[in-house]
Amino acid sequence: EEFFAEWSLRAWDSGVESLRRFAVALARKIRGVISHCRRPLGIGFLEGINNKIKVLKRMAYGFRDDEYSFLKIRAAIHGDGRRT
Numbered sequence: 001e002e003f004f005a006e007w008s009l010r011a012w013d014s015g016v017e018s019l020r021r022f023a024v025a026l027a028r029k030i031r032g033v034i035s036h037c038r039r040p041l042g043i044g045f046l047e048g049i050n051n052k053i054k055v056l057k058r059m060a061y062g063f064r065d066d067e068y069s070f071l072k073i074r075a076a077i078h079g080d081g082r083r084t
Contacts, residue, residue: 004030052076 004026011023026033056072 001030001034004034049077 008023008027011019014020053073053076056069056076060069060072
């Protein structure tokens with residue numbers, strides 16, 4: 001965070017308009033960039049979660065209780081070696 005703050009000041013002071021625009025655009029996304037650096041989350045993990053949800057939806061076809069469905073999804077995702 002400190003590095004980005006210093007870099008963005010240098011980018012702004014450079015007077016290069018395209019660099020200034022890039023610094024402004026990056027500033028809007030910096031929280032996500034820093035979060036990814038701290039805790040990288042691979043696409044494989046997310047695809048696995050999506051697949052589990054799809055399977056549960058197929059198994060629960062016809063049930064009308066949404067709350068129960070969400071509980072089943074949470075149990076499937078967190079039930080085996082809780083990943084936080």
